[in-house]
Amino acid sequence: MIQKEVLDSILSFCQIKHPNEGILILKGKSKNGEITINGLVIPPFSEAGPTFAGFPHSFLPFDMSYVGIVHSHPSGSAEPSVTDLHNFFGLVSMIVQSPYDENSVFAWDRNGNQIPHSII
Numbered sequence: 869m870i871q872k873e874v875l876d877s878i879l880s881f882c883q884i885k886h887p888n889e890g891i892l893i894l895k896g897k898s899k900n901g902e903i904t905i906n907g908l909v910i911p912p913f914s915e916a917g918p919t920f921a922g923f924p925h926s927f928l929p930f931d932m933s934y935v936g937i938v939h940s941h942p943s944g945s946a947e948p949s950v951t952d953l954h955n956f957f958g959l960v961s962m963i964v965q966s967p968y969d970e971n972s973v974f975a976w977d978r979n980g981n982q983i984p985h986s987i988i
């Protein structure tokens with residue numbers, strides 16, 4: 869589940885970063901396998917281009933509220949790339965496709981399986 873205002877912030881962030889990828893850390897909580905996303909953190913030292921976005925995980929403080937990452941695919945598919953799965957962080961990886969509306973958002977688990985998500 870993702871809060872509407874968090875989703876809106878993600879979508880506008882991705883629009884600003886276009887045509888480059890944008891990347892953000894998802895904050896939230898996980899309870900009984902249900903993940904609720906309620907905030908965002910801009911990762912330190914992030915790098916991004918048209919086909920990649922990342923940051924060194926070693927600079928992150930240990931924070932249990934970091935539940936995953938969201939990044940955009942300005943021209944790619946909504947599916948995570950091999951690199952995305954290799955750099956998986958946390959519990960969920962959200963990918964936002966152009967044109968960055970509410971139907972452009974997809975959530976994936978560590979194995980590359982799609983996770984259903986709802987807006988609250």
Ligand SMILES: [Zn+2]
Nearest residue numbers: 941948949952
């Ligand atoms: Zn990607």
